[in-house]
Amino acid sequence: MARRYISDLNWNDVTPRALYLNRRQLIGAGGAALGAGLIGGATAAQGELTPNSWDEITSYNNFYEFGTRKEDPARNAHTLTTQPWSIVIDGLVDNPGTYSMEQIVEGMTIEERIYRFRCVEAWSMVIPWNGFELADLLTRVGVQSGARYVAFETALRPDEMPGVRLPVLDWPYREGLRLDEAMHPLTLMATGLYGEPMPNQNGAPIRLVVPWKYGFKSIKSIVRITLTDTEPHATWNATQPQEYGFYSNVNPTVDHPRWSQATERRIGDGLFASRIPTLMFNGYEAEVASLYEGMDLTAQF
Numbered sequence: 001m002a003r004r005y006i007s008d009l010n011w012n013d014v015t016p017r018a019l020y021l022n023r024r025q026l027i028g029a030g031g032a033a034l035g036a037g038l039i040g041g042a043t044a045a046q047g048e049l050t051p052n053s054w055d056e057i058t059s060y061n062n063f064y065e066f067g068t069r070k071e072d073p074a075r076n077a078h079t080l081t082t083q084p085w086s087i088v089i090d091g092l093v094d095n096p097g098t099y100s101m102e103q104i105v106e107g108m109t110i111e112e113r114i115y116r117f118r119c120v121e122a123w124s125m126v127i128p129w130n131g132f133e134l135a136d137l138l139t140r141v142g143v144q145s146g147a148r149y150v151a152f153e154t155a156l157r158p159d160e161m162p163g164v165r166l167p168v169l170d171w172p173y174r175e176g177l178r179l180d181e182a183m184h185p186l187t188l189m190a191t192g193l194y195g196e197p198m199p200n201q202n203g204a205p206i207r208l209v210v211p212w213k214y215g216f217k218s219i220k221s222i223v224r225i226t227l228t229d230t231e232p233h234a235t236w237n238a239t240q241p242q243e244y245g246f247y248s249n250v251n252p253t254v255d256h257p258r259w260s261q262a263t264e265r266r267i268g269d270g271l272f273a274s275r276i277p278t279l280m281f282n283g284y285e286a287e288v289a290s291l292y293e294g295m296d297l298t299a300q301f
Helices: 017-026 032-038 041-046 054-059 072-079 101-105 134-141 235-239 285-292
Strands: 086-091 097-100 111-119 123-133 149-154 174-178 188-193 207-209 222-228 263-266
Touching: 054 123, 086 101, 097 101, 111 188, 123 134, 134 188
Parallel strands: 086 222, 123 263
Antiparallel strands: 086 097, 111 123, 123 188, 149 174, 149 222, 188 207
């Protein structure tokens, strides 16, 4: 089981990025000393992992609500209003309601975690997130005994999100996890990166981060969380089920129908850099493989 990682950050007192970077350089620039505590099995399997730069993380994004090209979110997401922000939490919970961002983060321990982030298009980044465990939020609202899944929904604002004016996907964007995945201590509700508030193009003000799954499972700009007893709608799975499974665990032995997932390109290494082997569960096999015991991961992908 992964351990909890505690820091002294809170919503109103985040570390300036320059100080954050300097502190990280002092303990190995995100390498072995830091990675042993924050990156889990990925560090042991791949050696030292240095975080991508702020510019790389915030300029190369998938966020179709702001356009389908990688540079579109950075160009267009400034139009999204993120204050005030609230999330509806409903379904099989003891305390359903509409919670403001301030209510959601109140009393939460904001932690610093560096996670590998793997996209289904066979590219990856290493990102320093800050946020809190989803399990803490679900425990606070009270998960009822009949709940088996957690469903998530992204904001739908045509006036602020130019991408949703086109029927590229069935809007709003929706995703889901099995309850045990959602309660796993690696599953993060991220509120920022590099010690700063979350940029709009990365999913401001709050997004999901599930580091052992392909990036599209980590839904952005969340406005609804629903506990349910049935498998929820997941946008890409519903759109192209032969390409995007509900679980979408990183698995180098299961190729996308149009390309191999056996290797990946690290963003920032250059177009001609050697590709690196993709790790099972994105390098977190020791922490999460037990969640899928007895499943056929080639069929339930």
